Every structure is written in structure tokens, then in C-alpha cells.
Amino acid sequence: MGREHHARLRAATGATAFLALAFAFALLLLTSVPAGAGSDGSDRGDGSDGWRTAASRAVRAHEQARAQVDRLREADARPTRIKDAERRRKTLRSDLWDRLWAAERASGDPVAVDPSGRDGHCPFGNRSRPPATGDEQRTRPWTTPTRGYRLTAGYAAKGSRWAHRHTGQDFAVDSGTPVYAVGAGTVHATTCGDGFGNQVLIRHGDGYFTQYAHLSRIDVRKGTRVTAGQRIGLSGTSGNVTGPHLHFEVRITPYIGSAVAPLPWLRRKAVDATAAAP
Ligand SMILES: [Zn+2]
Known part of the structure; x- marks a missing residue:
């Protein structure tokens, strides 16, 4: 009797262990299958992300x-x-x-968008106030993104604030300094809430995108057509910063991770941002 009971107990323990294993395996399947399918199967058509x-x-x-x-x-x-x-x-x-x-x-949207930047909830301030006269710099087809700056962290620089390399060029300016579209284009997105803070992304006619981050104020909306030197906002300290500056980035696509060296790109547009700023 005692031995029989013991054997039954062992069988029960074995069954429990088997069930637990099966459950763990099913869980593994559940969590790994959708992620795996995302790499090709769900890229189009089924409406998933x-x-x-x-x-x-x-x-x-x-x-x-x-x-x-x-x-x-x-x-x-x-x-x-x-x-x-x-x-x-x-x-x-x-x-x-x-x-x-x-x-x-x-x-049709940047992958980097933070959900808090949607539905117009960004604290962009009063966008109805038109920029003061003299804020526009229309003299050239391309221009620097701000004036009176000091170049600080450059493209591909290393720093504790970036996971790998710095993806843009920093222009140190006081908070509230006008920020300009470097060339004609259309505002692709305005977002807030992530490490870039309040930011504007502009699509230009040559297929490149320029990004202006850490703004204290944004004067444009998605879809706004802008000219070179048109004020799009004011510099600030929103997002992950240690001091007021404009983070300027040039990308081949709207997405983070597709940045190119911004100063050589500007130089190809006959803009030398390293020259003494006016
Ligand atoms: Zn930066």
C-alpha cells in the first residue's frame, strides 16, 4: 500500500512536470511566433505593425x-x-x-514618433503669433539652421548621452533663438516627448530630410510648406539635453538611424556652417 501510494505520487509529480514544460513551451511559441512573422510575413497587407x-x-x-x-x-x-x-x-x-x-x-510617419507627440498635445506654445519681421533670411536657396551659434558636438562624436554615436550637429545658442528651415520643403512631422524633445522634420525636394530638435516652441505644422530661412520655431532645452542648443540632423529617410554627416551636406549646398556665424 505504502509503495503503491509512493508510485502514484511519483507519477503525479511527473505529470505535473510534463504539464509545466508543455505550458512553458506553449508560452514560448506564443511570444516568439508574432515577432518572427514580423520580419517578413506581416510587412504588408494584414494591417499589423x-x-x-x-x-x-x-x-x-x-x-x-x-x-x-x-x-x-x-x-x-x-x-x-x-x-x-x-x-x-x-x-x-x-x-x-x-x-x-x-x-x-x-x-507615412516617422518610426521615431513618441505617442505623446500625436493629436496636437505637444506644448508648442501659441502658434498663431506670426514671427516678427526680420526673422526670415531669404537671401540664399540654402542657409544655416540658426544664427549666432557656436558649433559644439559634431556628427559621429561620442558622448554619454548617445547610445553609440551622435547622429547630428549641435549648434549652441541661447534658448529662444530663431531656428530656420535650411532649405525649401514641406514639414513632414512635428513631435515631442522623446529624447529629441520638441522637434520638426522637414522633407526637401532633393529627397533628404532635416531635423531640428530640443525646440522651446514650434511655429509650423505637419504639411506646412516652408522656404529657405523661414523661421520654424525657437531653440530650447526640451528633451535630453545638458544645456540650450539646436540639434540639427540630415537624414536619407524620415527615420532615426538614417542620418548623414550634416556639415558636408550643407557645404554641398554652398553653406559653410563652420565659418564665423553672422
Ligand atoms: Zn545633438
Whole structure:
């Protein structure tokens, strides 16, 4: 009797363990299948946000590959190892670009948008007040994004505030300094609430996007057509900053992770931002 009871107990314990295992496996399936499907299956058609997952995963993979190249360079690794890592990064970058374009087609919105920036809840101040006369600088087809600045953190600089490298150029100015569209274009988005604070994203005719971040005030709305040198807002300290400045970024797509070096890009537009600011 005693032995029989013991055996039954063992069988029961085994069954419980089996059930627990099966439950864990089912949970694993439940959590991994949608994420896996997002990498290709749900990119189009089914109305899910799979493209967003795929795009952010591609951005992350590329950032990691870039960090690996940086690490190897710093460690003075063998040139072949650096070359291999760089080749891997380039492959990931072309995948990233495909993903970013797919994401743009699917959303029409920047992936980086923080939900708090939607529905006009941003504390942008009174947008109805027209900019004071003299705020516009229409003399050239392209211009610097602000005036009277000091160049601080540059593109690809390293710092504790950025996960990897700085993605834009910082222009140190006092809070409340006018910020201008560097060229003609259309306001693609105005958002707030993430590390960039209040920000404006402009799409230009040449296919590039410029971003103006940490603003204290925004004077334009999504869809506003702007001219070169038109005031779009005022500089400030919103978002993740240590002092007042304008973070200016040039991107090949609306999305974070697709930035290019902004000062050479401006130079190609005959704007030398390193010259003494007027
Ligand atoms: Zn910055």
C-alpha cells in the first residue's frame, strides 16, 4: 500500500512536470511566433505593425554592427577583422534601407514618433503669433539652421548621452533663438516627448530630410510648406539635453538611424556652417 501510494505520487509529480514544460513551451511559441512573422510575413497587407518591428530590429542590428566596427578599430584589431566587420555592417545597412522605405510606405510617419507627440498635445506654445519681421533670411536657396551659434558636438562624436554615436550637429545658442528651415520643403512631422524633445522634420525636394530638435516652441505644422530661412520655431532645452542648443540632423529617410554627416551636406549646398556665424 505504502509503495503503491509512493508510485502514484511519483507519477503525479511527473505529470505535473510534463504539464509545466508543455505550458512553458506553449508560452514560448506564443511570444516568439508574432515577432518572427514580423520580419517578413506581416510587412504588408494584414494591417499589423510588423513593419515597425522589422524596421526597429534592422536599425538595432545596424547600430550593433557599427559599434562592433568601432570596437575593433579602437582595439587596433587586425585589418582583415575590421574589413569583415565593415562588410557585415554594409550588408545590414542595405537591409536597413529596404526596411526603412518599407516602413515609410506602410506608415507615412516617422518610426521615431513618441505617442505623446500625436493629436496636437505637444506644448508648442501659441502658434498663431506670426514671427516678427526680420526673422526670415531669404537671401540664399540654402542657409544655416540658426544664427549666432557656436558649433559644439559634431556628427559621429561620442558622448554619454548617445547610445553609440551622435547622429547630428549641435549648434549652441541661447534658448529662444530663431531656428530656420535650411532649405525649401514641406514639414513632414512635428513631435515631442522623446529624447529629441520638441522637434520638426522637414522633407526637401532633393529627397533628404532635416531635423531640428530640443525646440522651446514650434511655429509650423505637419504639411506646412516652408522656404529657405523661414523661421520654424525657437531653440530650447526640451528633451535630453545638458544645456540650450539646436540639434540639427540630415537624414536619407524620415527615420532615426538614417542620418548623414550634416556639415558636408550643407557645404554641398554652398553653406559653410563652420565659418564665423553672422
Ligand atoms: Zn545633438
